[in-house]
Amino acid sequence: MDCGKVCLMLQDDIDGRLPPSESAEILLHLESCPSCAAEAAGYRRVGEMLRLWAESEAGEKAARLDAMWTRVRAGIDERRQRDEPASWWRKWIWVPAGAVLAVLVLLFYPSDVSRAPFHPTSFDVAVEDLESDAATVALVDKGDDLPRVIWIIENDKT
């Protein structure tokens, strides 16, 4: 393997992206080529510096992230504590509300018979006599299934 090819593949080798056979070839070359070995050492130093820089950046941000998460958790806990009584209230409010509604219905529902439906059991009615001094009166009988009707006709208006 020549120096040009090694230089092209050096960064991949350092990053561990080459198969073991090619990595072994590069290593063999570096042992015999001081120029490429120096190049590889430079690559490694730059990589190491980048890693250290990234770690320091992450360390600085970690503190800020920790602080932010602490505030977020505190906010969540505070919100949860504030909402808990309200959600309990909402969960059980229907019980007293239903009881109050039932009491109101019982209190104000018309208990007299004024709105109760009629349920006649028979339409078998005998009209024994029928008189009127001021109107014409007619007895309408349309069969046993229908009520008998006494119809009062005033002033000849039907």
Place this chain on the structure above:
Amino acid sequence: MTRPERRPGILLPGIALLAVVLASLAAEAAPAGPVSVDIGIVVASNQGTSIDPALSALRVKLQSMFSYSSYKMLDRAKRNLAVGETGDFALPGGRSMKVTPVAAPPNKVRLAVQIMEGERNLLTTTLGMSRGGMVLVGGPPYRSGVMILLISAE
């Protein structure tokens, strides 16, 4: 000497007949219980198509008998009246009604009914019905329709 022949075939039916006659006489003589008179005042008209929920059981019958499209129950009154006791019912349009239960066979009701318009006698009738029976009295105009009285007793 021979003993007279006993005739049990006549004795038992005779006793039974006597018991039936006495029971029926006792029933006739027994004072009748109070009569529950239920009066519904309905206004029928051709304004609208609604039928009062209280008349739901009578909807089909009302529509079969009359040609009105709307039936509204204005008022309803229920009185327990003894035989001979007169109940006064106020009706709309300056009318009134007197209902008096009169003597009736068991399980039957007889009502003497009088409807007045001021001093004028609109109707005087006597109705005989089974307990729970119903009769309708209608015709007097009221507002844009006619008044129909639902008279039931039990």
